[in-house]
């Protein structure tokens with residue numbers, strides 16, 4: 001028997017791929033964006049249900065694990081401390097309603113790491129409290145894609161709520177560090193920059209994050225508000241202008257970037273070129289069979305919004321190894337006890 005999961009705020013299915021790879025079965029999906037739905041159904045053969053706020057939790061099939069990389073919204077806390085009622089009007093409230101109705105063994109939530117500090121930490125505290133009040137043991141950790149075999153410095157917060165004992169993040173199987181060089185195409189059509197289009201710095205140094213900053217593009221600079229003789233700093237500090245060496249990791253692929261302005265330095269060639277779209281998907285853990293959206297801007301947006309698949313796969317495998325799933329016989333016993341005590 002395969003354990004079952006539901007894939008909420010599914011995007012292009014990064015969570016689904018990780019859990020399917022680990023042997024779980026998807027029984028329900030929701031994603032409101034039509035362009036994501038198109039890509040999802042092309043790759044997984046199922047069109048996701050739309051707006052989660054319109055879905056009746058009672059109509060969702062039974063499942064063991066709820067997965068959601070949900071958008072972060074502030075809560076207008078009434079101060080009445082009613083648990084998940086305090087989250088009413090947000091998408092997290094819809095997640096809570098499904099948890100309340102379906103009582104899964106495990107809930108895995110993912111978000112940007114800023115969620116912890118959002119709205120003076122009130123958002124995060126409310127989320128943890130709501131899950132506690134629903135009867136779950138809750139634990140969380142910031143995980144970085146570079147610790148799971150990808151050459152990308154991508155930090156995300158993972159919140160894992162369990163009915164059974166706590167999920168133990170220290171049992172996650174990490175992988176040894178890799179560099180961007182090992183993930184690049186050696187043949188194909190590449191977009192190189194002219195030497196006049198960039199400046200390399202004299203003393204590149206690897207940062208703790210694994211990034212190896214080597215230079216910046218000579219783009220138009222922000223003159224407004226910039227002190228005289230410091231114009232070059234403006235170029236250096238604008239993230240889309242920075243150039244990193246392939247002997248290090250790549251910075252986070254963001255969702256706001258729709259033109260794919262990620263430029264990499266190849267020491268062997270003494271040249272700078274654009275990271276291709278296929279390479280972008282590869283450093284998120286998507287394999288070459290994955291069919292992307294036909295529109296370039298959408299492709300970049302969708303991958304920037306997605307999850308690093310090896311991180312998800314490691315979580316899925318660890319959930320199994322840590323025995324966090326209530327099996328059929330336990331469910332049966334729980335059901336019998338329930339009817340013994342509550343039937344008249």
Ligand SMILES: C[S@@+](CC[C@H](N)C(=O)[O-])C[C@H]1O[C@@H](n2cnc3c(N)ncnc32)[C@H](O)[C@@H]1O
Nearest residue numbers: 009010011012014031032033051052069306307
């Ligand atoms: C951060 S992305 C998650 C991406 C996903 N984890 C992946 O691997 O591609 C959040 C997603 O929530 C979707 N979303 C936002 N509001 C929604 C709603 N009311 N119902 C269903 N999906 C929604 C967005 O369209 C977006 O794709």
